[in-house]
Amino acid sequence: MVLSDRVAQSPRGAGRDRDDKGPRNRSAGPFGGMNQTSVPFDLRELRDKGGSPGSRSDYRDRDGRDGRDRRGKPDERRTKAMKMQSSLASISYGHRNRTKESISEVESFDQFDLLPPLREAVSGEVLKGMVDIKPTPIQRLAIPILLGQNTGRRSRQRDTSGRQEYMLAAETGSGKTLSYLLPLVNALKKEEATDPTIAEYNEYFTKQMEAMKAPDYTGPREFDPHPTMARPRVIILVPTAELVDQVGIVTKALSHAVKFKSGRFSANVSARVIRRDMYSPGGIDLVVSTPHLLASMAESDPYILSRVTHLVIDEVDSLFDRSFAPVTTSILDRALPTIKQLVLCSATIPKWLDNYVARQFPDMVRLTTPNLHSIPRRVQLGVIDVTKDPYRNNKDLACADAIWSIGKDAASHEGTVPGVIDVKRIMVFVNEREKTTEVAQYLVSQGIDAVALHRDTPEQRQSEMLRTFTMNEPMRVAADPATITDEPATASGIKGRKLPNTKVLVATDLASRGIDTLAVRHVILYDCPHTTIDFIHRLGRAGRMRRRGRGIVLVGKEDRRDIVAEVRESMHMGMALI
Numbered sequence: 001m002v003l004s005d006r007v008a009q010s011p012r013g014a015g016r017d018r019d020d021k022g023p024r025n026r027s028a029g030p031f032g033g034m035n036q037t038s039v040p041f042d043l044r045e046l047r048d049k050g051g052s053p054g055s056r057s058d059y060r061d062r063d064g065r066d067g068r069d070r071r072g073k074p075d076e077r078r079t080k081a082m083k084m085q086s087s088l089a090s091i092s093y094g095h096r097n098r099t100k101e102s103i104s105e106v107e108s109f110d111q112f113d114l115l116p117p118l119r120e121a122v123s124g125e126v127l128k129g130m131v132d133i134k135p136t137p138i139q140r141l142a143i144p145i146l147l148g149q150n151t152g153r154r155s156r157q158r159d160t161s162g163r164q165e166y167m168l169a170a171e172t173g174s175g176k177t178l179s180y181l182l183p184l185v186n187a188l189k190k191e192e193a194t195d196p197t198i199a200e201y202n203e204y205f206t207k208q209m210e211a212m213k214a215p216d217y218t219g220p221r222e223f224d225p226h227p228t229m230a231r232p233r234v235i236i237l238v239p240t241a242e243l244v245d246q247v248g249i250v251t252k253a254l255s256h257a258v259k260f261k262s263g264r265f266s267a268n269v270s271a272r273v274i275r276r277d278m279y280s281p282g283g284i285d286l287v288v289s290t291p292h293l294l295a296s297m298a299e300s301d302p303y304i305l306s307r308v309t310h311l312v313i314d315e316v317d318s319l320f321d322r323s324f325a326p327v328t329t330s331i332l333d334r335a336l337p338t339i340k341q342l343v344l345c346s347a348t349i350p351k352w353l354d355n356y357v358a359r360q361f362p363d364m365v366r367l368t369t370p371n372l373h374s375i376p377r378r379v380q381l382g383v384i385d386v387t388k389d390p391y392r393n394n395k396d397l398a399c400a401d402a403i404w405s406i407g408k409d410a411a412s413h414e415g416t417v418p419g420v421i422d423v424k425r426i427m428v429f430v431n432e433r434e435k436t437t438e439v440a441q442y443l444v445s446q447g448i449d450a451v452a453l454h455r456d457t458p459e460q461r462q463s464e465m466l467r468t469f470t471m472n473e474p475m476r477v478a479a480d481p482a483t484i485t486d487e488p489a490t491a492s493g494i495k496g497r498k499l500p501n502t503k504v505l506v507a508t509d510l511a512s513r514g515i516d517t518l519a520v521r522h523v524i525l526y527d528c529p530h531t532t533i534d535f536i537h538r539l540g541r542a543g544r545m546r547r548r549g550r551g552i553v554l555v556g557k558e559d560r561r562d563i564v565a566e567v568r569e570s571m572h573m574g575m576a577l578i
């Protein structure tokens, strides 16, 4: 699990501008030109710009440090331990700066070349209740390119197949789903308007309707099946049933605005409903599915993948990893002959994936945002050393204590209604499945409302548990803040005392991928994540979409303190975890 350091660049140097024939290390930025002896840009110009986008001053920390040592050289020590772990693809800060400059300054979704009802659906159905909606950097970068809008950027195509291939990579909670979904639905509707088989069917349908209205009509009362029956044109693959639901809900909202038929296929959906949707005589346009379910359907009906024009592989590093790869690639191989646009998407691009893509799809265009592989600065990381007093290696106690202080702090900021307090939703991540139940039970013994979620939890139940953490609305309980006292948690438990204003989910990585936990402000890393990739996804459950968040990592005697320190430092400076 090594994150790729060249994710923004296509292989063979293709990602570099064609006219940029200079050496690779020419780029500016703390990691861009390790063997440079002079500052690679005009500092006066930067000062005059007042640290405008694209300047390295954007990467300064709150104390004004910018990742360089006292002599102005890149401070390699800062990320030494993470580099040894060497899992994420790195991007030079020069490239990040250039991307920053190239992202269009689009202020509203109206400025995209989308079908008008689709634009309206964004503020109407999809981002309901939000004011002042602006596209995020990945949306500003990817939507015009995926739409084929003239952006001034090259969009490479394979000469032989005419297929467009894109890799979208942006930080967690940055709106990647809409950045591929809007262009996809737009293309679906546009192609539908020019598809001769669909035009022919529409003509037949109108005629048949008219004929059936005649009083002396004696012919069949059923329609021939639509040409898209069991032949979807758009497929979105995601790793879990929960993500199928999540993306499916957005898709459904869009389908109300611009009419199309969609289906969600996962273990959460009954076989009867899946069959009904796939084989509906009215056809199906777009499918959101886990790879296993779709592959098993394609086993029994190989033609299911015969008309796919657009394929998205979301959380691509999961879907191409060892456990998913055989089944994902079986779908990809079958669909590839007809695919016009292939989109791979993730918040983390490990090195192995970067290399795999470079080999398999050498023409793939990489669309990466300047902050890729960094954790938003709005998320702060606190560290609790559990080897010290009062915990003395008792992580359970440290975890309960951290939750109690969050609860107490929230109670001290009472809401506007007397006797009613906001519920804080907290996620606790552990590395092993068995640990989820163990930790949850302990927390319950400490008066905390905690539940465990792991792979063996039935999928339906997983969705129910996650709902509390994904719903955007505030949650309140009737409670007297005075009952939440300052008394610290103890190893022996707190008899009769309850922390009414917190809800805790103890989970493994199962809940760390893509789940849109908008309600979560606090993430506790009970176990130190094994890789920086896990740090990004787990901490990425808080601080989504410009919200503030707080991570707390419990560091025990076995944990890599150097990595934790570097992650913290990188977060503080707003830099990538590479």
Ligand SMILES: Nc1ncnc2c1ncn2[C@@H]1O[C@H](COP(=O)(O)OP(=O)(O)OP(=O)(O)O)[C@@H](O)[C@H]1O
Residues within 6 Å of the ligand: 126, 127, 130, 133, 134, 135, 136, 139, 170, 171, 172, 173, 174, 175, 176, 177, 178, 346, 347, 513, 514, 515, 516, 518, 540, 544, 545
């Ligand atoms: N332009 C926008 N303005 C405000 N909110 C937005 C915007 N675009 C998307 N959102 C909301 O932001 C949240 C996060 O979006 P999304 O789930 O697509 O993030 P993501 O980048 O895929 O995250 P992850 O990498 O964790 O999967 C969603 O609730 C979505 O509705």
